[in-house]
Amino acid sequence: MAILEDFDNGKVSTLPDGRTLREYWIVSEIMIVEVAPGVFYEAWTYNGRVPGPTIRATEGDMLRIYFTNATMHPHTMHFHGIHPGAMDGVFEPVLPGASFVYEFEAAPVGVHPYHCHIMPLASHISRGLYGTFIVDPKGGRPQVDREMVMVMSGIDLDFDNANDLYAVNFIPFYYDKHPIQIFIGERLRIYLVNMLEFDAVNSFHLHANFFDYYPTGTSLVPAEYTDTISQVQAQRGILEFSYQFPGKYMFHAHKTEFAELGWTGIFEVREKP
């Protein structure tokens, strides 16, 4: 649950010109993760977690991301957003032990991915070097009761460029074994990002309910009212919904193979006490 509802708003201060400055500290490090009973995988992480910290800011804020590479391989942080080329995290590999400061303005409004951009890219991404970057509009999005981050991905255990397991927030079946507890009438907002390597398309399906969908989160007006959406790699969006009835409701990729290989979770809905 730590990743699901954990937002890093940075260290906030005010610049001489009156703008808000947010500072974040990110370290790439290796972490051994038990992805299935007794199956351990060497993940490459930002701050010891996959997905990495959910970096959150408001449109127009100045961001400073202090990135240090504590692994044996070069890495970068490549943000989707609008920024100068030198801050794009592609041609400036951060060597083992070295640091780099990414500095840019938070733009545009929406939910975006960030990830490592070092060759071979498929390896660096599938190992776990990705995370979510949220830019709120000035004044924020409409108030909801709870906000969650879900990053869809896969795990290639045998390095044959094909996923063996699938998940949201990296651990297969995690929200299936630990259902997300919510109340009737609670308004939920999910920031959904697809970082799946090797497979062309991922999807999200919500059981016994419909949601408002904001592709990329760049608009405050929903583009669709549906119960299933698809995303290619790096596509993302915002889902808003609430449940009317108590019960257990699945959410999963509507690609049965992915769902049965780990990309499955449950909302457990109860009466508000």
Next chain:
Amino acid sequence: MKTVILFLIPLALLGGVIALFILTGGAGLDDKPAAPVESIDFERIQLHEGSITLTIRNTGQEPVNIGYIAIRDLVAEYTVRPSGGIPRMGAATVTLAYPWVEGEAYEILLFTANAIPFTTSIEAATETLPISLSTLLGFTLIGLYVGVLPVFLGIFWLPALRRLGPKAFTWLMALTIGLLIFLGIDAIAEALEKAGELGSPFQGPGLIGIGAISAFMLLDALSKRRAMANCDEVSTNERIALRISMGIGLHNLGEGLAIGSAFMLGEANLGMFFVIGFILQNITEGLGIIAPLVKQKPSLKYLGLLGLLGGGPAIVGTWLGGLVTLPALSVVFLALGAGAVLEVAFEIGKFIAKKSSTLPLTICSGVIFGMGLLYLTGFLIK
């Protein structure tokens, strides 16, 4: 002179036929395949930080040019030496710039300029050992542990075996036959497996035949020449012991070769358990070497010579395996070892059959026990 001319007539006619073929553009048989037939052998893969070096050989009919190389679905930059097309049977080293990661598996896809794909793979990437003094010392140590040491340990059974009667002696000889047959089968199987990876011009099965039959016939011829010179029983036994150790030596050369090449690639399983298994299995080889000598008192110098002949080639084998890149050579060495151990088994068979046709069950159980012994100790190292 007339003989020479008679011999030359068919050759002259052959020249005429070839000329006719060339002049008439194949005499109506000039049929080109729809797609070019190309063939590439991957002979060696070396990994160093940030790069992967492939040694490839063109085993097809025509010169080959490399189009592009993809490693795990990524088109990689590479350099080829020597540059340009690779002639038939020619080799080239291709160095890919690729930041491989320790322990990961890689599938490498090479497309020739004619768009014919060839693949090879790395099961678990690890740094290839450099060719240095310490690597050679490491090889020597491995050879000592898996070859020399166990053979000498086996030889230390001599005083104990000397207390046994003539029936036990025959049984021991039969056991040695069993050991040798098993080693021979094992070597042939391994040679066949390696031969399967060779391109067709190398004619792997033919190489195995040449290697195995040559070793067999040569040892046989040597033994017949020696037998004519000297034939009292003590020298016959010593001669047999010498040939057993030569045969086992050739076998250990092949074994060392396999370990050496695996060690160079970082694929060798040299855990404690594995090395202990090798010592256990090869102790039985020492036992085989001294079996013909239990009824006599060989000098220590002679025993030392037998041990070195039987175990020493393991060291040479590890060097060859580590340094020589030609897989065809491994096939030849394995086949030589197989031919040698089988010839020695054949020789001992003749020797005990002459003396002990009265002990059929002793011989039968000895052979089966010998094979079973290697099968069981094989569990530890396979």
